[in-house]
Amino acid sequence: MGSEPSGEVYLPDSVRTAVKVLVVGPFAVGKSTFVDTLSEIEPLHTEETMTRDGAVVDDLHGITDKTTTTVALDFGRRTLSDRVVLYMFGTPGQQRFLSMWEDLAHGALGALVLADVARLEESFDVISVLEERGLPYGVAINDFSSVDIPSHEELREAFDLLPEIPLVTCDARDRSGTARAMISLVEHVLASPFQHAQESA
Amino acid sequence: MSPPRRRDRESLVRPYLITGGRAHPTRNTLDLTTLIQATRHADPALLSPEQRRTLRLCSGGSLSIAEIAAHLELPASVTRVIVADLVDEGHLATLSTEWQQHGPDRELLQEVLDGLRALR
Ligand SMILES: Nc1nc2c(ncn2[C@@H]2O[C@H](COP(=O)(O)OP(=O)(O)OP(=O)(O)O)[C@@H](O)[C@H]2O)c(=O)[nH]1
Ligand SMILES: [Mg+2]
Numbered sequence: 001m002g003s004e005p006s007g008e009v010y011l012p013d014s015v016r017t018a019v020k021v022l023v024v025g026p027f028a029v030g031k032s033t034f035v036d037t038l039s040e041i042e043p044l045h046t047e048e049t050m051t052r053d054g055a056v057v058d059d060l061h062g063i064t065d066k067t068t069t070t071v072a073l074d075f076g077r078r079t080l081s082d083r084v085v086l087y088m089f090g091t092p093g094q095q096r097f098l099s100m101w102e103d104l105a106h107g108a109l110g111a112l113v114l115a116d117v118a119r120l121e122e123s124f125d126v127i128s129v130l131e132e133r134g135l136p137y138g139v140a141i142n143d144f145s146s147v148d149i150p151s152h153e154e155l156r157e158a159f160d161l162l163p164e165i166p167l168v169t170c171d172a173r174d175r176s177g178t179a180r181a182m183i184s185l186v187e188h189v190l191a192s193p194f195q196h197a198q199e200s201a
Numbered sequence: 202m203s204p205p206r207r208r209d210r211e212s213l214v215r216p217y218l219i220t221g222g223r224a225h226p227t228r229n230t231l232d233l234t235t236l237i238q239a240t241r242h243a244d245p246a247l248l249s250p251e252q253r254r255t256l257r258l259c260s261g262g263s264l265s266i267a268e269i270a271a272h273l274e275l276p277a278s279v280t281r282v283i284v285a286d287l288v289d290e291g292h293l294a295t296l297s298t299e300w301q302q303h304g305p306d307r308e309l310l311q312e313v314l315d316g317l318r319a320l321r
Contacts, residue, residue, distance in 0.1 A: 009272070010262025011236065016296055018234040018265055019313055038320070044271035048233070049278040070276070075233075075267055080316025084309060087234045087265060107232055109313070124207040160207045179320040186314045190307065 008041065014082045021086065021185065022104060024093045024130075025114035026122035030142040030172035031090035032074050034114060037178045038088060039076025047072050048104070073104075086182075093126040101129065110136035110185050114172070118147045120158055127159060136192055138166035138185035140178075164188065231281045233267040236296035243292045251275070255283050256292055263296060 023031045036043045048071045075089045091104060093113075105111070111130055115123035123139070130137045139159055141149060150158070152167055161167060166184035170177035239259040248256065254273055258264070264272070270280035287293040 009268075010264060013262065015236070015263065017309060018236050019309070020232075020234045044268060046233075046267055046270040046280075047276045049276055073233075073267070073277075075271075077265075077268070078316075078320070080319075081312045084312050084316065085236075085265075086313060086316070087267065089233070089267075104233070107234070109310070121205045121207075127207065158206050176321045179317050183314065183317045183321075186310060186317060190310045190314065 011077075011085055012079060012082070015079060015085050016083045018085050018087055020108045021088050021182065022091045022101075022108055022111040022135075023088055023114065024091045024111050024126050025142075026093050026116070026119065026126075029093075029114045029116050029123070030144075031092075031114055033172040034112075034140075034142075034178050034181075035074060035076040035088045035090045037173055037175055038078055038182065040078050041076060043074050043076045045072060045074050093123065101133065105133055105135050108135060110138070110189050112181055112185050113137055113139045114142050115139060115159075116142055116144060117149050117155075118144070120155075124159070136185070136189045138168070138181065138188055140181040141167070141169045143169050143171050164191065231266050231285055231295070233270075233277060234265050236263050236265055237269060237284055237288075237293050238263040238296055240292060240294045243287075243290070251279075251283055252287060255280075255287060259293055 023034050025031055032043065071092065073089055073091065075087055078086045078088070080086050089104060091101070091111075113123055113126055113130070127137065127139070139155075139161065141155065143149065149155075149169060156167055159167070166188045168177075168181045168184050170181045172178060237259055239256060243252075243256055245253055251273075255269060258269060258272055266280055266284060267277065269275075269284065270277045273280065275283075284293060288295060
């Protein structure tokens with residue numbers, strides 16, 4: 001605390017708009033690594049206090065431990081043009097966190113679901129929640145090179161993906177692979193006829 | 202290898218996009234990605250230490266709420282309250298409201314896409 005960040009800490013003055021993508025998935029699937037790879041700043045950490053029903057607490061008083069939980073978030077940033085910056089939030093996908101997504105998902109462009117072929121099923125709940133939430137998503141299989149990767153067809157079948165949902169394989173440590181995963185999500189959002197319905201009310 | 206399946210095709214229910222107007226607990230709640238910029242100088246004597254630290258940080262350039270929280274090592278919830286007060290007092294201003302108010306727009310998405318493509 002106390003020391004002033006300098007240099008590239010700040011956004012270029014011309015930047016006016018932030019877009020947000022959640023990078024979600026089970027424990028140790030590579031969320032932080034993915035965010036780190038694409039981020040232009042050292043990944044940062046903060047914590048969000050949420051009530052059980054997913055609302056964000058923005059009152060400093062009257063909070064009791066029984067009704068709130070703290071979620072640690074790590075995030076990174078990438079300036080994409082003169083005026084637009086992308087924020088990526090690594091978001092825990094375990095069952096007990098799923099109810100806390102309401103605010104995180106609010107205003108998000110979409111989510112990338114990371115999955116590990118050795119434990120695909122650990123990413124299922126997250127996908128179901130995203131569908132219920134109506135948040136556009138793509139799936140990125142993080143290639144840990146330990147197991148043979150099933151065919152994309154088998155993977156789509158396993159995740160029960162609609163044909164338009166992007167599915168890519170990537171190495172979370174690799175710049176172009178993670179960029180490609182992000183691109184597939186944004187292309188999907190652009191192609192989606194629903195995009196203007198989101199959060200407009 | 203035959204991977205496990207998320208659910209049976211037979212029981213397929215696809216609530217693909219339903220949530221439209223979700224109720225927000227607080228109007229104008231600052232998002233983690235709301236961009237903040239310092240506007241005018243404040244009399245330090247009138248500020249709390251936390252407010253002073255926040256203003257000092259923000260005087261260097263624009264940052265998101267999430268970054269302010271991270272740099273000040275404060276929970277996001279606390280940061281939101283501090284920043285909201287400073288915005289109300291006119292010491293800070295929010296920049297990124299477009300997206301949050303109107304949702305994704307095509308031009309913006311295309312700009313995001315072009316920026317990502319340039320990274321590869
Ligand atoms: N071989 C390989 N290792 C990876 C890859 N991505 C991440 N790892 C490693 O896997 C471990 C977990 O990665 P993290 O990025 O911390 O995963 P996480 O999802 O953020 O984990 P939690 O936040 O603890 O849930 C780390 O040791 C990474 O170095 C990958 O694509 N290939
Ligand atoms: Mg992590």
